Amino acid sequence: MNDSKDLNCPVAAIETEVIQLAHGGGGRLMHSLLETVILSAFENPAPNECHDGAIFEVGGERLAFTTDSYVVKPLFFPGGDIGSLAVNGTVNDLAMCGAQPLYLSAAFIIEEGFPMAELRQVVASMETAARQSGVYLVTGDTKVVDRGNGDGLFVNTAGIGAVRARTPVNPGAVEAGDVIILSGDLGRHGIAIMAAREHLAFETSVASDCAPLWEPVKALIEAGIELHCLRDLTRGGLASALIEIAETAACALTIEETAIPVLPEVQAACDLLGLDALYVANEGRFAAFVPAAQAAQTVELLGAAGLGAVAIGQVTSGAGGTVAIAGPYGATRRLTMFSGEQLPRIC
Amino acid sequence: MNDSKDLNCPVAAIETEVIQLAHGGGGRLMHSLLETVILSAFENPAPNECHDGAIFEVGGERLAFTTDSYVVKPLFFPGGDIGSLAVNGTVNDLAMCGAQPLYLSAAFIIEEGFPMAELRQVVASMETAARQSGVYLVTGDTKVVDRGNGDGLFVNTAGIGAVRARTPVNPGAVEAGDVIILSGDLGRHGIAIMAAREHLAFETSVASDCAPLWEPVKALIEAGIELHCLRDLTRGGLASALIEIAETAACALTIEETAIPVLPEVQAACDLLGLDALYVANEGRFAAFVPAAQAAQTVELLGAAGLGAVAIGQVTSGAGGTVAIAGPYGATRRLTMFSGEQLPRIC
Numbered sequence: 175m176n177d178s179k180d181l182n183c184p185v186a187a188i189e190t191e192v193i194q195l196a197h198g199g200g201g202r203l204m205h206s207l208l209e210t211v212i213l214s215a216f217e218n219p220a221p222n223e224c225h226d227g228a229i230f231e232v233g234g235e236r237l238a239f240t241t242d243s244y245v246v247k248p249l250f251f252p253g254g255d256i257g258s259l260a261v262n263g264t265v266n267d268l269a270m271c272g273a274q275p276l277y278l279s280a281a282f283i284i285e286e287g288f289p290m291a292e293l294r295q296v297v298a299s300m301e302t303a304a305r306q307s308g309v310y311l312v313t314g315d316t317k318v319v320d321r322g323n324g325d326g327l328f329v330n331t332a333g334i335g336a337v338r339a340r341t342p343v344n345p346g347a348v349e350a351g352d353v354i355i356l357s358g359d360l361g362r363h364g365i366a367i368m369a370a371r372e373h374l375a376f377e378t379s380v381a382s383d384c385a386p387l388w389e390p391v392k393a394l395i396e397a398g399i400e401l402h403c404l405r406d407l408t409r410g411g412l413a414s415a416l417i418e419i420a421e422t423a424a425c426a427l428t429i430e431e432t433a434i435p436v437l438p439e440v441q442a443a444c445d446l447l448g449l450d451a452l453y454v455a456n457e458g459r460f461a462a463f464v465p466a467a468q469a470a471q472t473v474e475l476l477g478a479a480g481l482g483a484v485a486i487g488q489v490t491s492g493a494g495g496t497v498a499i500a501g502p503y504g505a506t507r508r509l510t511m512f513s514g515e516q517l518p519r520i521c
Numbered sequence: 522m523n524d525s526k527d528l529n530c531p532v533a534a535i536e537t538e539v540i541q542l543a544h545g546g547g548g549r550l551m552h553s554l555l556e557t558v559i560l561s562a563f564e565n566p567a568p569n570e571c572h573d574g575a576i577f578e579v580g581g582e583r584l585a586f587t588t589d590s591y592v593v594k595p596l597f598f599p600g601g602d603i604g605s606l607a608v609n610g611t612v613n614d615l616a617m618c619g620a621q622p623l624y625l626s627a628a629f630i631i632e633e634g635f636p637m638a639e640l641r642q643v644v645a646s647m648e649t650a651a652r653q654s655g656v657y658l659v660t661g662d663t664k665v666v667d668r669g670n671g672d673g674l675f676v677n678t679a680g681i682g683a684v685r686a687r688t689p690v691n692p693g694a695v696e697a698g699d700v701i702i703l704s705g706d707l708g709r710h711g712i713a714i715m716a717a718r719e720h721l722a723f724e725t726s727v728a729s730d731c732a733p734l735w736e737p738v739k740a741l742i743e744a745g746i747e748l749h750c751l752r753d754l755t756r757g758g759l760a761s762a763l764i765e766i767a768e769t770a771a772c773a774l775t776i777e778e779t780a781i782p783v784l785p786e787v788q789a790a791c792d793l794l795g796l797d798a799l800y801v802a803n804e805g806r807f808a809a810f811v812p813a814a815q816a817a818q819t820v821e822l823l824g825a826a827g828l829g830a831v832a833i834g835q836v837t838s839g840a841g842g843t844v845a846i847a848g849p850y851g852a853t854r855r856l857t858m859f860s861g862e863q864l865p866r867i868c
Contacts, residue, residue, distance in 0.1 A: 190637060191636065191638070192635060192636055192637060193631045193632070193633055193634060193635040193636075193637065193665055194633060194665070195665050195667060196665075197631070197665045198631070198663060198664050198665025198666075199665075204663065208663060211640055211641055212627075212644055212661060212663060214644060214645075214648065215627070215645070215647045215648040215658050216627075216657075216658045216659060216661060217657055218657060218659045219657055226660070227660050228624065228626075230659065232579060232582050232584065232623070232681075233579060233581045233582025233584075233683075234581065234582075235579050235581075235582070237580075237681075239626060239659060239660055239681060240626070240660050241626035241660055241661065241662050241677070241679055242628065242662045243628040243629070243630050243662055243664045243675075243677060244664075245630060245666050276577075276579070277575065277577060277586055279575075279586060279587070279679050280562070281588045281589065281677050281679075282559070283592060283630070284540045284544070284545070286539075286541060286542050287539050287540060288540040289538065289539055289540075290537060290538055290539060290558065293540065293558055294558055297559055297561060297562045298561075298562070301561065301562035304562065310564055310565060310566055311562050311563045311564070312563060312564075312565045312575035312577065312586060313563075313573070313574050313575040313587050313588055314555075315588050315589045315590055316544070316545060316551065316554060316555065316559060317590045317591075317592045317866075318540055318541070318542050318544045318545025318546075318865065319545075319592050319672060320542060320865065320866070322669075323671070324671065324672065325666060325671065328590075328630055328666075328675065330588070330590060330628050330677040330679075332588055332626045332677075334579075334584075334586060334681065336579065336580075518667065519664075519666065519667070
């Protein structure tokens, strides 16, 4: 099918007989699992779908619908916890469909023996995050599993939003010449989680970037920015998101390494841990593909919304499905998708 | 507040510091957990809510929204598996709101090492169950947890439906004189799960009653039956469902023990295991509260839909919040809610 697929992970290696950790990592293995096993059960009668949600019409209104389970470890980390993550993550999936988040469900799988005080803390975080985004948590479920058969707490949220974008927001709408805008610096969430894991003898002051993204997206839509594609940069980070968009849109992307903001302390942690910030998960960052003529205005609007947005590259008319990154000394290399995630259970 | 609450489980005993298995059981402890910890985060702007779902208006259409996580053990059992359960369970929660199920999400939490063949089997069951109910699985998520921190597979589904009932379907609409219709015999799901648990040295040919319930509910709505309340009889069984409705509606219910159908093999298994079939979980049974004048027609319509429905009792004008059951020899006793479930992880 595609050079980069063969290059990274041959198909034979992807067809495993048991689930591996990397199947949850946002890379090749996860996409392979989704395509070959899960998606066969999914049939969307409305073809106009966004990346991580479905769009359909009900009562004359175009709705977006999305779900995510959260298994982040540890449950509490600098900058957030599983509760804020579960609300913001689903709010953001709706925002990336160009949809205003309206209603959320919340389902808890709790391990026997889990402290009630921590559950209260998570629920309070969800309440705060929901209020911040103007969404309502309206329905829920609680299951308890016996000790040793869970890991404290898993949370699922599903969300319903009303599509506000006036044109389709998905890779199919991406055009040669579009400018790629990055909403802020990379890598904070992944590094914060890694630092919070007890067994890592490593300390940093970095807090997760976990944040809701509907307000900035709304500002772009209301200003008339033609959003061709939006993508939050969670599992697999910026690199995996761009590769997936390039492949789906069958277009070529070029980005400038020096344009991509990474905090010095995040870069230091990445260097220490042998990680590439381009692949580290974020929970409050997104990439927007907009017409070149609206790129400067997009950066300005996101700046006014409090985000340190920058233009990092462009869609070119080159060979489809590829992402090229130009380094500081003029050399250009091609980004490839990892088979898994650099660290599991990041969200 | 209420006699039966004090009788069964004093408040002091409910406020535990850690989560117990019984918190997931559908009895007092679960309701206490929901009321004191979880529901504080839930604020439904539309007051017209049904039991296990939220109802709100979008684009002039009244929608129902619900979610459930499934942690059933074992994953495969006579009459179904976690996949059919996850689709039918959420379809049924929507049906109990008087809503036609339209779209479902599906989220998988998979333990590292889980056999790919079993995942395929579960996904195939979901596809079959979705087709059977005319719903679309349109969006999903996959997370993988490290070995030892899950239990094979947990599935969450959330569902969106369009409310078709013309009048409110909830305990608030229940009136003195209403007849209680039971859609079929009790206890099959719980007994099938218990028999399938490897450590129970007990065999039976009983298969789960796991089935979708929208079609029979639709038949009632289309025939003009005024559905005052609908409730599927899952965790906690018929007894817990009736007690909860009686308490919420502040009404008194009287049911006839001899009118309640239980298969001889289910009764035998209950006797063997020391269980009361009234409290055993079902996954394809519901109770309907309808005006007395429409009771016979309701039974007839459900019969035509292939269900062995019977009238089992009535709403009386007696003291609120109680369920009385008349035994075969004239004696009447009061049903009380258990603090937990007779067996955990039934769904």
